[in-house]
Amino acid sequence: MTTNALSSLWNEPRAPDAPARVSRDWVLAGVVMVIALLEGVLRDDVAWRPLATIVAIGLAPVLLWRRTHPLACVVVAFGTAMALGLGSLLGGAPSVGLDTMIYVLVLVYALARWGSGREVVIGLAVVAVAAGVGTVADHAGPADVFGGFAVLAASAAAGAAVRYRAESWRRALEQSRSRERAGLARELHDIVAHHVSAIAVQAQAGRAIAGQRPEAALEALAVIEGEASRTLAEMRAVVRVLREGAPAQYAAQPGVADLVSLARRAPAPVVDVELPDDLDELPPQVDAAVYRLAQEALTNALRHARNASRVEIRVVEGAGRLRLRVADDGQIDPARPVNRGFGLLGMTERVQLLGGTLSAGPAPERGWTVDAELPTEARR
Incomplete structure (x- = not known):
């Protein structure tokens, strides 16, 4: 040793x-x-x-x-x-x-x-x-010898102590930065996956109706342009923070109230958003997490739900808990294994960090359901 x-x-x-x-x-x-x-x-x-x-x-x-x-x-x-x-x-x-x-x-x-x-x-x-x-x-004499060597040892010990403290602080800072980068990487995944899925859906719809309704195809192209512009803007903001040495410029994070922006009537599937009328003020981290969870669940539904006609996003608050449910009515292939990729793992990690629970899987009758429950009082 x-x-x-x-x-x-x-x-x-x-x-x-x-x-x-x-x-x-x-x-x-x-x-x-x-x-x-x-x-x-x-x-x-x-x-x-x-x-x-x-x-x-x-x-x-x-x-x-x-x-x-x-x-x-x-x-x-x-x-x-x-x-x-x-x-x-x-x-x-x-x-x-x-x-x-x-x-x-x-x-x-x-x-x-x-x-x-x-x-x-x-x-x-x-x-x-x-x-x-x-x-x-x-x-x-012996006393002077001992005192002299003690002073030298004290000088070396002081340098070593300051070095150890600085190294501990540096490692803690690096760990904090690593956790922040992991969170930003998850945020980047959520942003890109959602917007690209919306672009793909609009492109498919535009191609399907281009021959019958050219004006609808032009509308789809306009939506694609808007989604692409928002994607680039949000990606640049996150990448700027990830890039070493660049100043962090954080924009306001979307929250539960912004879930209404995910609602749509066309193209299929229809997205319905239901929020409580008297939603209490939420802790910022819970507010942002609920939006990102709903966004990721909706992205998964748009990408993987076969023949889905409807996606429902519902938020309920009560007893110090906030519950989020995202469900679609798409077809589930029983022979196809459940893919628990980065998106679902990121959702689970985000919920667990806030002291909540998350479950995701096929619904009993049809479609896929994501249920998340987060505390709203303990971490205020």
Whole structure:
């Protein structure tokens, strides 16, 4: 198990979307350089004053690349600190360096926050060696050694914690986007299937009566043109949202009151819509779902109901529930298996997400019936 954990850490990729440099990075580097210069000039106990000051100031610009090149920044900064420690040991000078160089802790944080797994492992090894050399050169006691390593560990832990939180948020956002895309794909299926079915019915009717009533054929062509235009408009709106990076521009969703637009007297089959006169205000998600369910059920009836003369769409509300029934009087072929394709699966999923139930199948006497029941009170 430990081996798997180490292997997973080693193969961990870099954190995504690391910003290169922002304005506050330049401010941070400038402030560090000014403080290092003031410390190098004003402090009386600085060993190797010119060199220590130049090193502290010269390393400050490394902060600008800490996100895009975290390992290189750590190696440069802590490698220099290690060289100063070795110089202190060889030259007998105590504590070569400025207190301002504590800013290298920002590089440890950035390493854990933005580096890949192998960069983190290698970088922390460099940090540990440099810290060990520094404690020996400073002749630090056990308390100072423990405190120093605790500060380094806290910096790395803070970077790892922020990284984990950002990754969790990113994954949650991706899951939310995936669910939204699935819903939009279902919406696109409903839109296209309904309008294309209406176009096909109008085209068949126009072809059948073109020889007898040319003016009726022209009317069918006008209806086809209108349906095609609406289909293209709605498809563009949905595809714009699905396309990565495009701004989402949501139009008002049709609801139960818009079901009357599905009614028609010709061509066959006739579509009758019956709605309650005193329909209460529905939750938006239920209102939109009922329309899409009725639209999909009607589309299936227009496409698959053989010799159907009538499709009935009926909505009833009561006792905190809303019931939708779509039934046709077409012929059912008992030898033909029921095709539970994407449309029916999408309808079932839509209803279940809202806490309702859906049943679909052949009617006892003739035709096909879709019954859906949704709650109207629990989710307001």
